[in-house]
Amino acid sequence: MAVTAYIMIKANTGEADRLRDSIEDIDGVESAYIVAGDVDVIAKVHVETPGEVKDIAASQIQGIRGVEDTQTYIAMD
Numbered sequence: 001m002a003v004t005a006y007i008m009i010k011a012n013t014g015e016a017d018r019l020r021d022s023i024e025d026i027d028g029v030e031s032a033y034i035v036a037g038d039v040d041v042i043a044k045v046h047v048e049t050p051g052e053v054k055d056i057a058a059s060q061i062q063g064i065r066g067v068e069d070t071q072t073y074i075a076m077d
Contacts, residue, residue: 004046004075005053007061011040015066022064028056039071050074 011019016034023032023043032043045056057072 002046002048003050003053004044005057006073006075007043007045007057008039008071008073009041009043009061010038010068010070012066012068016040019064019066023061026056026060028052 009019009023020032020034020041023029023041028045028047030044030046032041034040035042043061045053047053047056053072053074057070061067061070
């Protein structure tokens, strides 16, 4: 069963464009959008397991220079 998740990403000022491009290059990331509001980028992830979601959010995205914080939401349907 596949897992879909949405990762909300806060970026350092002026970093959103570069971060979006780096995030979209990660395997499992379907899309990433720059948004207005409390976060700067929202990434849609579609992978096989919750563990893969954790790896993408905690290891890969948070490892990108300029990322301040992330919050992950797993879709329930």
